Amino acid sequence: MVVMTRWLDPDEQQTWRAFLTASRALSDTLDRELQRDAGMPHAYYEILVRLSEVPDRRLRMSELADLTGSSRSRLSHAVARLETAGWVRREDCPTDRRGQVAVLTDAGFAALAAAAPGHVEGVRRHLFDALSPAQVDQLRRISETLVAHLTGS
Amino acid sequence: MVVMTRWLDPDEQQTWRAFLTASRALSDTLDRELQRDAGMPHAYYEILVRLSEVPDRRLRMSELADLTGSSRSRLSHAVARLETAGWVRREDCPTDRRGQVAVLTDAGFAALAAAAPGHVEGVRRHLFDALSPAQVDQLRRISETLVAHLTGS
DNA sequence: GCGATTTTGTTGAGCGTTCAACTATTCCGG
DNA sequence: CCGGAATAGTTGAACGCTCAACAAAATCGC
Numbered sequence: 001m002v003v004m005t006r007w008l009d010p011d012e013q014q015t016w017r018a019f020l021t022a023s024r025a026l027s028d029t030l031d032r033e034l035q036r037d038a039g040m041p042h043a044y045y046e047i048l049v050r051l052s053e054v055p056d057r058r059l060r061m062s063e064l065a066d067l068t069g070s071s072r073s074r075l076s077h078a079v080a081r082l083e084t085a086g087w088v089r090r091e092d093c094p095t096d097r098r099g100q101v102a103v104l105t106d107a108g109f110a111a112l113a114a115a116a117p118g119h120v121e122g123v124r125r126h127l128f129d130a131l132s133p134a135q136v137d138q139l140r141r142i143s144e145t146l147v148a149h150l151t152g153s
Numbered sequence: 154m155v156v157m158t159r160w161l162d163p164d165e166q167q168t169w170r171a172f173l174t175a176s177r178a179l180s181d182t183l184d185r186e187l188q189r190d191a192g193m194p195h196a197y198y199e200i201l202v203r204l205s206e207v208p209d210r211r212l213r214m215s216e217l218a219d220l221t222g223s224s225r226s227r228l229s230h231a232v233a234r235l236e237t238a239g240w241v242r243r244e245d246c247p248t249d250r251r252g253q254v255a256v257l258t259d260a261g262f263a264a265l266a267a268a269a270p271g272h273v274e275g276v277r278r279h280l281f282d283a284l285s286p287a288q289v290d291q292l293r294r295i296s297e298t299l300v301a302h303l304t305g306s
Numbered sequence: 307g308c309g310a311t312t313t314t315g316t317t318g319a320g321c322g323t324t325c326a327a328c329t330a331t332t333c334c335g336g
Numbered sequence: 337c338c339g340g341a342a343t344a345g346t347t348g349a350a351c352g353c354t355c356a357a358c359a360a361a362a363t364c365g366c
Contacts, residue, residue: 073325078322138288144171149282226317249362251315308366
């Protein structure tokens with residue numbers, strides 16, 4: 001069976017490469033800053049953020065995996081590391097004996113509080129300061145469309 | 154010295170999280186597809202693409218690093234791996250005795266030719282098919298702005 | 307020219323992610 | 337209820353990336 005490849009035209013090509021370059025440069029930059037200033041990669045920062053926003057600062061592992069868009073394996077390894085750092089604690093889930101609950105410790109909350117201002121400043125400087133309000137709005141709609149498209153199918 | 158943190162307002166918050174989720178989901182998806190169908194991560198695919206587009210299919214390591222937006226160390230490791238796969242060969246640079254030149258082999262070109270249609274189809278399905286022409290245009294401008302902003306400063 | 311500096315590229319250790327395999331528990335059909 | 341399927345989470349190996357340290361050659365300043 002022959003299937004025609006729908007190649008990218010030059011405009012699409014440029015869009016795709018610019019997007020790739022931009023998103024990689026952005027996440028590399030923020031990751032490096034966070035690692036330097038707070039001693040944690042961005043993925044771990046996100047885990048702490050999610051836990052901090054939730055009642056009792058505790059979440060089932062699988063919920064946390066969904067919220068951070070990571071695989072169970074990845075989260076398992078990550079929480080193991082956060083646990084040895086003393087930022088997260090694991091407890092058995094009372095309602096499901098297979099389950100584990102990740103709990104943000106006070107030290108974890110403090111680490112997050114220390115890291116947040118610098119990181120937010122970085123997001124602002126590297127992303128929002130570069131774009132017009134209209135572009136920010138466009139980016140939000142585009143991103144939400146993509147999220148729906150990627151997680152829907 | 155007290156510096157006020159310019160926190161994100163709820164709209165910016167949502168924009169930032171949607172963008173993070175979308176770009177991670179997109180690159181994860183494409184990376185997984187490429188790994189499954191072509192046995193290479195997206196970063197290696199990009200190296201082969203850049204080499205394939207250039208006269209004689211050869212580039213100095215440092216140029217290749219710039220073009221792919223990667224560190225010298227990363228590229229060194231990557232090319233080492235591509236070399237054992239037989240897709241790239243390294244030669245001494247005739248004009249600079251410090252230098253190395255990465256050359257795309259015929260096998261590498263063939264691997265790229267085999268991988269490209271599926272990957273391009275993936276880019277189209279996961280990105281362009283989801284967006285309106287206007288949004289694609291917006292995304293191009295936003296990305297180009299960000300690239301300039303991130304690589305300029 | 308010559309010494310200091312910069313540039314080029316590599317290396318190895320440490321870390322985070324992926325993938326497949328696995329255990330334990332819960333859910334579901336009959 | 338009971339047996340099979342689905343779900344929750346972990347584990348270890350392989351891999352790619354980062355970082356710092358390094359060697360070698362080119363370039364700059366005087």
